[in-house]
Amino acid sequence: MIRSDLQDVLSIEEASFEFAWSEDDFIRCLRQRSVIGMVAEQNSEIVGFMIYDLHRTHIQVLNFCTHPWYLRRGVGTSMFEKLESKLNERRDRLRTAVRETNLPAQLFFRTMGFRAVSVERNFYEESPEDAYLMEYRLQSHSIEVGEIERAAGTVT
Incomplete structure (x- = not known):
């Protein structure tokens, strides 16, 4: 996400939201060193975005x-897959807060x-x-020893 993306x-x-973030909310959040903003585009048009904190x-x-x-x-699935690709053995979880009234977001997640x-x-x-x-x-995705033995055909 770059500054020129902000209006879109x-x-x-x-x-999308009754209680939307303001421009100042976005700027204040994105100024933090550990926060990253990404946009999803289709045909050079911004169709979604996500902001996350590492x-x-x-x-x-x-x-x-x-x-x-x-x-x-x-679009949401593609953005989720991008987030999931950032996970590793050390940083192995995604967390979010969803409004109790936002049933579509609850179901999506x-x-x-x-x-x-x-x-x-x-x-x-x-x-x-x-x-x-x-x-x-x-x-x-680690394989247990017993699974390796079964896969190799050595379990009796």
């Missing part, structure tokens, strides 16, 4: 949004493999709304 990102944000053991998804016209067209791990009461400043804290864990 703001338009998508405002079209922590030592996880990635905190701060904002994740697809333009309403592009919902259910693979569940479809991607997230699960609700807790509820934060009165999480948001602008409304007395709770948030579901959701987490995705990278699946280990």
Whole structure:
């Protein structure tokens, strides 16, 4: 995400959320060294974006949004796959907070493999709304010794 993307990102944000981030919110967030913003484009048009914060053991998804016209067209899935590709053995989790009233986001993240791990009461400043804290864990692709033996045909 570059500065010239901000107006398109703001338009998508405002079209998508009742309590949208302001331009100042975006700028303040993106100035932090550990925060990264990325846009999704189709035919040179910004159709989605995500902002995430890199922590030592996880990635905190701060904002994740697809333009309403592009919902259910693979944009969110592509952005999730990009995020998932940033995970490794040390940084093996994605975390996010989802409004209790944002059922489409809850369902999307569940479809991607997230699960609700807790509820934060009165999480948001602008409304007395709770948030579901959701987490995705990278699946280990290590093979157990017994599985190696079975694959090799040596288990009796």
